[in-house]
Structures are given as structure tokens and as C-alpha cells.
Amino acid sequence: MAPPVIGIEQNKLLLNNFAEDLISWHKKNGRHNLPWQIKISPYKVWISEIMLQQTQVKTVLPYYKEFLIKYPNIKSLSNSKLDDLLELWTGLGYYRRAENIYKTSQILKNKYNYIFPKKYEDILDLPGIGKSTAGAILSIAYNKKYPILDGNVKRVIKRYFAIKGINDNENNLWNISESLLPANNNNIFTQSIMDLGALVCVKKNPLCNECPLNKKCKSLKLKLTDKIPEKKQKLVKKHVNLYLLLIQKYESEKFVLMKKNPSDGIWANLWNLPSFNGVNEYKKFLLSNNISGTSSQYDYIEHNLSHLKLKIDIIKVELKKCTEVDNYCWKNIYDKIGSSKPIMMIIDKLKREQK
Numbered sequence: 001m002a003p004p005v006i007g008i009e010q011n012k013l014l015l016n017n018f019a020e021d022l023i024s025w026h027k028k029n030g031r032h033n034l035p036w037q038i039k040i041s042p043y044k045v046w047i048s049e050i051m052l053q054q055t056q057v058k059t060v061l062p063y064y065k066e067f068l069i070k071y072p073n074i075k076s077l078s079n080s081k082l083d084d085l086l087e088l089w090t091g092l093g094y095y096r097r098a099e100n101i102y103k104t105s106q107i108l109k110n111k112y113n114y115i116f117p118k119k120y121e122d123i124l125d126l127p128g129i130g131k132s133t134a135g136a137i138l139s140i141a142y143n144k145k146y147p148i149l150d151g152n153v154k155r156v157i158k159r160y161f162a163i164k165g166i167n168d169n170e171n172n173l174w175n176i177s178e179s180l181l182p183a184n185n186n187n188i189f190t191q192s193i194m195d196l197g198a199l200v201c202v203k204k205n206p207l208c209n210e211c212p213l214n215k216k217c218k219s220l221k222l223k224l225t226d227k228i229p230e231k232k233q234k235l236v237k238k239h240v241n242l243y244l245l246l247i248q249k250y251e252s253e254k255f256v257l258m259k260k261n262p263s264d265g266i267w268a269n270l271w272n273l274p275s276f277n278g279v280n281e282y283k284k285f286l287l288s289n290n291i292s293g294t295s296s297q298y299d300y301i302e303h304n305l306s307h308l309k310l311k312i313d314i315i316k317v318e319l320k321k322c323t324e325v326d327n328y329c330w331k332n333i334y335d336k337i338g339s340s341k342p343i344m345m346i347i348d349k350l351k352r353e354q355k
């Protein structure tokens with residue numbers, strides 16, 4: 001069923017006091033002490049918004065804190081290297097975000113003289129920044145009247161107006177989000193609607209008793225809070241088998257054979273062990289590089305990506321002599337490098353064993 005188009009006129013009643021009610025609820029019940037809310041700046045809002053894409057606050061917190069210590073402002077960030085950012089990002093996932101932050105930092109340096117732009121179109125032009133992130137930066141950091149539409153806000157809007165349908169009518173939702181904006185205090189309003197979605201109008205079992213919108217919420221009235229938003233059909237993840245070769249340097253176990261991934265594909269630009277899709281492939285690699293040694297299963301890891309389920313066999317090859325391999329290098333496992341979670345797990349295991 002197509003979602004009903006909600007016009008401002010038809011819903012004046014629902015819109016009345018929406019922002020006021022939310023803002024006064026936020027004063028007492030919202031989040032006020034998240035690190036990006038202290039001494040707010042466009043830089044802090046930008047970094048936090050990018051980190052929070054697809055990632056929960058509690059996961060983001062330690063990464064954000066470390067990021068701000070290392071890169072307290074645009075200048076320090078723009079002097080960083082992509083490798084340093086990827087190293088800091090290790091474990092947070094969706095590594096393309098770190099690359100986009102890096103690219104944006106270079107634009108801020110070269111085009112904007114280290115000052116975050118204030119115009120919507122300019123912000124939207126920056127890598128990795130969509131309409132919702134641009135809206136969040138403009139409203140929270142500059143107190144400008146711009147809507148946002150992240151997952152939490154979508155859920156609040158859909159429930160409050162009882163908008164059914166799996167296929168989102170994005171334009172309709174954007175129009176509604178815009179129509180909810182107050183004349184003033186857009187910074188607080190944006191925080192308020194985000195917090196309501198994160199703390200009260202949560203995915204499962206929303207806390208409607210505590211909600212400042214409960215008197216007018218259409219889903220609550222129609223007993224549809226568990227039906228809206230409708231669940232999307234679960235994406236069936238493709239299973240992919242991977243074989244990673246763990247080869248330690250003959251002269252020193254502290255060094256493992258690694259190379260950097262290309263700049264496209266999964267785990268782009270991250271350090272990786274020799275990686276193959278089949279047994280024959282990795283055997284060919286060993287043969288063609290004249291790598292002789294005893295092979296044995298070292299570990300097995302299952303790892304989920306947004307669209308893939310990786311089944312990873314880690315094969316340890318114990319060298320019998322000194323070896324060099326074209327396009328690979330020996331990486332010290334105690335060096336800080338940007339790598340994927342499975343690689344970090346293997347390296348951590350090696351470190352524990354070497355203690």
C-alpha cells in the first residue's frame with residue numbers, strides 16, 4: 001500500500017505544538033553531554049554525524065574521543081594521512097567513511113581555508129555528506145532551519161503520522177520533516193527529534209507512556225506502533241568463502257606477510273593478509289612464489305558485512321627458509337595499521353600467543 005501523502009493543511013492539528021512539545025521534553029530528558037554536544041562546532045557535528053551513520057552511539061564514543069584528541073580541528077585533520085585515519089577507524093566498519101573524511105579535509109584546506117562552509121549546497125558537495133548530514137550540520141552547528149531524515153527521525157515521523165508502506169516515499173517524508181521545523185531553536189529541535197527516536201520511539205516496544213507526542217500520535221491511537229514502520233524484507237546475504245594465509249617471517253615471528261588492498265572493493269586501502277577465494281588459488285600462490293612450508297588451519301572466522309557473510313579460513317604456513325614475495329611486505333604486528341576487524345582479530349591472537 002502506498003504511503004498517504006500528508007499535506008500540511010490536512011495535518012495542522014498534528015503539527016501544532018509538535019516542536020514545542022519536543023523541545024520542552026528534551027530540556028529534561030534529552031542527551032546533553034555527548035562529547036560532540038560540548039562546545040558545539042561544525043567540525044565536531046560533521047565528524048560525529050559521519051561516525052554515527054549505521055553505527056550506535058556507544059560504539060562511536062571511544063572512536064570519536066580518540067579522533068578529537070588526535071585531530072582537534074580541521075587543520076590537524078587536513079595534515080593527516082589516509083593511512084592514519086584508517087588505522088584510527090579500524091574496527092568501526094564502513095571504511096569508506098574514513099576515506100570521505102580524508103577527502104573532505106583536503107577540500108576544506110584547499111578550497112575553504114580550513115573553515116567549514118555554511119551554505120547548504122557547498123556542504124552537500126563534500127564527499128560522504130548527504131542531505132540529512134548536511135541538515136544536521138546546518139541546524140545543530142549553525143542553528144539554521146534545515147530538516148534531517150536519519151533512521152530515527154524517519155521512524156518518529158512514520159509512527160506519529162501513521163505512514164504505512166515499505167517503499168519509503170522519501171519526498172513525502174522530507175516534506176513532513178521540513179514542515180515540523182520551528183521558527184527558532186532549530187539546533188535544539190534537531191537534537192530533540194533525534195533523541196526521541198533514539199531513546200523513546202525506539203525500534204522495538206516504543207516507550208509511548210514517556211513520549212511527549214503521545215496525545216496526538218496516530219500510530220498509538222490506531223494501535224499500530226508495532227506495525228509501523230513496516231519491516232523491510234531481510235536481505236539475504238551472499239555467502240563468500242575466503243582463505244587468508246598467515247605467513248610469519250622465517251627470521252622473526254613478529255612480522256607477517258601483508259599487502260594493502262586496492263582502493264576499490266571490500267576493505268579498500270586496508271592492510272590484508274594474502275587473500276584468496278579458493279584452496280587451489282592459494283596453493284597456486286604458494287607454488288608460484290616458491291613458498292614452501294607446512295600449512296595448517298590456524299583459525300576460522302565468520303564476519304558479516306552489510307551485503308555479505310564471509311566465512312574465513314585462516315591457513316598458517318610455517319616457512320622453512322627466508323622468503324620474499326613480490327608486491328607484499330613484512331609488517332610488524334606491533335605497528336599500528338589500518339585493517340579490517342578479522343585481520344585485527346588474527347593479529348591480536350598472534351600477539352597473545354607471543355607473550
Ligand code: SF4
Nearest residue numbers: 201206208211214217
Ligand atoms: S507515542 Fe509512541 S509511537 Fe508515537 S511517537 Fe511517541 S513513542 Fe513513537
